[in-house]
Amino acid sequence: MQLFPNTTIKEFAQCEHAEFITVQVHNDLAHGICIHDEDAKKWFLVLDAEDERLRHRLILPERGREVKSFGSDWSISPIGPALSRHTAMDHPGALVQSREGVFLVGVATGEFFDPVLCRLDEPGVWYNYGSALGSFAYEGWRIHYRERDTQAIQKLAAKEPTSNDAE
Known part of the structure; x- marks a missing residue:
């Protein structure tokens, strides 16, 4: 059996820069990119979410938050x-x-x-x-x-x- 796309579950703190991830934010699934700033602080840039107010927001999820990662490829x-x-x-x-x-x-x-x-x-x-x-x-x-x-x-x-x- 193969899972497509090949995804993994990990903590947000383990995400690499430009990794495409899905995160649960306020009872909503949000899809976007893990962005590292110049000080290596990790942010989540929301690209798509049911709640339109979240779209394109740069937010700071808890480091232990589980995410579904699609990788950075x-x-x-x-x-x-x-x-x-x-x-x-x-x-x-x-x-x-x-x-x-x-x-x-x-x-x-x-x-x-x-x-x-x-x-x-x-x-x-x-x-x-x-x-x-x-x-x-x-x-x-x-x-x-x-x-x-x-x-x-x-x-x-x-x-x-x-x-x-x-x-």
Whole structure:
């Protein structure tokens, strides 16, 4: 018997950077990515949840929280038209590619719910995102997982473009 996709159950504290995981948050299953900041603090960037208020939030689950891990062997593809570089940060969940790296726009949990850039290609959470504004950004994207043994592809998450904010 094979389980597809090949997933494991582990504690959130054991997650690697950019690992795609499912977590239970407030009696809701949320799907997203474990993001490490520059100080190795582990965050959960919610990409999909039944509660829309959780989507694109950067939250801090308890370290002992169990998660279902899909690993970090996934790919992300932009879909739809490019966003205007001046409004990318106004679109939580937007995919941003710059000379500095590849990011998703998240929303910091706290008093002000400020936008943050969550780096995917290496650890990093940017609250000062000025240099990334000259980048390419897309409101929509798809994340896919390819099973190594069978080469089967499964969509893990997607954000469909909804705006007319193309350049």
